Amino acid sequence: MGFTLVELLVVLTIVALLTALLLPAVQSAREAARRAQCGNNLKQLTLGMHHYHDQIGAFPFGFSTLEQSWHAMLLPYIEQEALYRTLIFQESGPGNWDSGSANTKACQTVIPVFRCPSLPLPEHVDHDIPQRVPNSYNGIASSSAASDDLSTVPAGYPRVALEQIDLDGMLYGNSAIRMADVTDGTSHTVLFGEMHTNPDFQKDGQSMDYWQIGLPHTATWLPGGIGGTEYSEALASTLVPVNGWKDSTLPGMVMELGCGSYHPGGAMFGFVDGSVRFLSETVDHQLYRSLGSRNGQETTWP
Structure with missing residues (x-):
């Protein structure tokens, strides 16, 4: 016996209702899997940092006078030594990041551990460097930095910027922090934070753009802590609340230093x-800020 039209409509309605009920659960399961993979990425990065520290005696710099970020120095410790060996450590000629040299190709190489699976961007974006690869994880430089450079710190914010040396975080210009320097405790100090990467999202002329390996805009930085800009392409500050990109009252130069994510309700962090x-x-803002300092003796994470 065949179905009547009414029976068929009833069946279709039940199927539609079941689909509507199941779809959020499926989407939630997929996001849980992506978040787990994101956490695994950060685990690999923190373990890579430990191997680096074991070999060198200190953690790598956040960025250098030759415009490399910490991503470059970590390559041999995340199974990317072959790529590391192609890098040209000079500023002129083939050392330029947009010259089409091995340095350019390194910035164009997709390295999965640097990318959160929830990141909804293409693998390559033309931004200062052709076909540049976006990055999902920045090093924590400070608990107080409010801009890339002192000249653009907004009124009312701490006079601290990413261009300065001797910041209170783990990674900054020419830094070489040792485990022994983390007097707040390694379980109470953040090493990496996830970023809400979106080069098209701008505020006050500042993009929420974060990249791996090469930082061309830092070219004029000097070890004394002056010159250059855009250190926020690889570094972050816990002065800015988690997902501060949602806060339209924040100045753009402050907003771009903040950690965030495409995961609902927060972001992933790797600790020392x-x-x-x-x-x-x-999370309590003062408590969160304290996690960005390695030696501030602030309130610690419970």
């Missing part, structure tokens, strides 16, 4: 002890 935690965007 190698642990990885998801921090809510509602």
